[in-house]
Amino acid sequence: MKKIFISIFAITSISVSAQIPNNSFENWTTVSTYSNPTSWDQLNAMTSSMSIYTATKGTGGATGGGASYLKLVSKMVGTMGVVPGVAVSGVLDMTTFKAKSGFAFAQQPQKLTGNWQYMAYGADAGFVAVYLTKWNSMMMVRDTVAKAMQNLSGMVMSWANFNLNLTYMSSAMPDSAIIILSSSGATPVNNSYLYVDNLSFSGTVTGLKSSENIISNVSVFPNPTTENITVQLNVQKTSAVKFQLIDITGKLAKETNVGEIIGKFETTVTTVGITKGTYFLKVISKDAVEIKKIIIQ
Numbered sequence: 001m002k003k004i005f006i007s008i009f010a011i012t013s014i015s016v017s018a019q020i021p022n023n024s025f026e027n028w029t030t031v032s033t034y035s036n037p038t039s040w041d042q043l044n045a046m047t048s049s050m051s052i053y054t055a056t057k058g059t060g061g062a063t064g065g066g067a068s069y070l071k072l073v074s075k076m077v078g079t080m081g082v083v084p085g086v087a088v089s090g091v092l093d094m095t096t097f098k099a100k101s102g103f104a105f106a107q108q109p110q111k112l113t114g115n116w117q118y119m120a121y122g123a124d125a126g127f128v129a130v131y132l133t134k135w136n137s138m139m140m141v142r143d144t145v146a147k148a149m150q151n152l153s154g155m156v157m158s159w160a161n162f163n164l165n166l167t168y169m170s171s172a173m174p175d176s177a178i179i180i181l182s183s184s185g186a187t188p189v190n191n192s193y194l195y196v197d198n199l200s201f202s203g204t205v206t207g208l209k210s211s212e213n214i215i216s217n218v219s220v221f222p223n224p225t226t227e228n229i230t231v232q233l234n235v236q237k238t239s240a241v242k243f244q245l246i247d248i249t250g251k252l253a254k255e256t257n258v259g260e261i262i263g264k265f266e267t268t269v270t271t272v273g274i275t276k277g278t279y280f281l282k283v284i285s286k287d288a289v290e291i292k293k294i295i296i297q
Contacts, residue, residue, distance in 0.1 A: 023199040025070040028057055037070055041092035047077045054085040062115035062159040062197040069197035072183040076190045085183035102178030110203025112164045117195040118152045124189035125153040126182050132174035138291055145174040214288040224295035229269050238262040239285035246280045271296050
C-alpha cells in the first residue's frame, strides 16, 4: 500500500480556537451495515465488501471528550494486502490514496492538539499530519503555508495529550486545512492502530516576519521572448536568490542560482533550447517568492 502524502506580517498575535469539523468524532453517518465518521473520508467503502473496516467508532472517549472517538486499525484484507487505517478531514483519492482536498480554514494557529493512543507493530510507524494551504491562482496549484507531521513508532497505550507545532513557510493567510491520521506508514503492518479524540487548532501565532517587499520591482522583458529575458529586481536585504522557470504543468524547465544580492539587480537568462509556450518565472529567496508570467516564442 502507498503512504498518503498530500500532493503550504507585520508582527502579529492571533488566538485560534478549534475549527475542525467533527473534531471529537461524536458524529457518525450510517452507510449500509457500517458507519463512517462524518466529515472524515476513509477506506471503509473499499474494504466493506470483505466486511472489514479500518475506521470505526470507539466508545468512551478521552478525558474531557464526548462519548466516542476514532479508531484506525491497519487490517489484512484478502488480495488487497494490509490496508492502513487512514482518515482525512476532507476527500481521499481512492486510487492514489492521497488527500484531494481539506476543509475551508482561514486562520493561523500555532499548533494542532488532541488526544491519542497508538501501537506500531514491527517496523511500522503511523503518523499525524496537518497542512494549511492557499490556492495560487497564477500557478494553478496549492501553496503550502504551514505544516506539521509526527511519526508514531512504538506505543502509547493509554490516552495521552499531543501537540504538533506548525512550521510556517509563508506569511500568507491560508484558505484550506487538511488533517491526515494514519495507523501505518509506507508499509502497513496488520493490527497497527491509532485512536484519536478531541482535535483542535489552538495557540497564538507571534513574530511572523513579513516577506512583503523583500523582493520588489520585479520586471521581465522582452515578453514574449525568443532567446533571452532580462530580469530586473530590487532586494531589501542580502539574500541568496535563484530563478526557476516552470511550465504550465508545474514541471521545472530551468533553474538559475544568482547568488547573494542586495539592492537593485539586473541579469539575463537564456531561454534557448526551451520549448515554446507559457511559463512562470519564480524569483525565490529564503524569505520571499515573486512570480511573473512569460511567453517563449
